[in-house]
Amino acid sequence: MSSVKEGKLELDDKINNCGENLKSGPCPEKWIDVNRECFYVSQKGESKTWFSSKRECEDRGGRLVTIKTRLRLQALSLFHNIAWIGLSDRVTEDVWRWEDGTDLKVNFWMKDEPNNHGNKEDCAHLSVVHGAMGFNDNGCGQLFPYICETS
């Protein structure tokens, strides 16, 4: 075999491998890479209760998303105007806990939230209203889109 041919085969090989790497990427199939982290974002038109969203994330090998930085808040607010996140006070009223087991420290509650409206709001969602973004507590049985993170 000529060295030119060999060189071409080697190049072809490299190109093919490069394609493989691009295809597999760092995130599981159907998950998306945002700032080098993997998220699963529910499809347009798909809405679930908070508990069903939690289950869906767990079935996909993750959990409902945590949002502890403004960077992540801003990045994820681009996907849905409302989306369930992994934050609730369902165990103890007014003690807000993330699904990763940590307590809520840095928070992004919207103005006058959480208000536990009607004494029955125990689950939090991301909300984008007129460009302002933050958290609101709402009834866990409401049907909303959702976002998962890897666990």
Ligand SMILES: [Ca+2]
């Ligand atoms: Ca509550």
Ligand SMILES: [Ca+2]
């Ligand atoms: Ca509320």
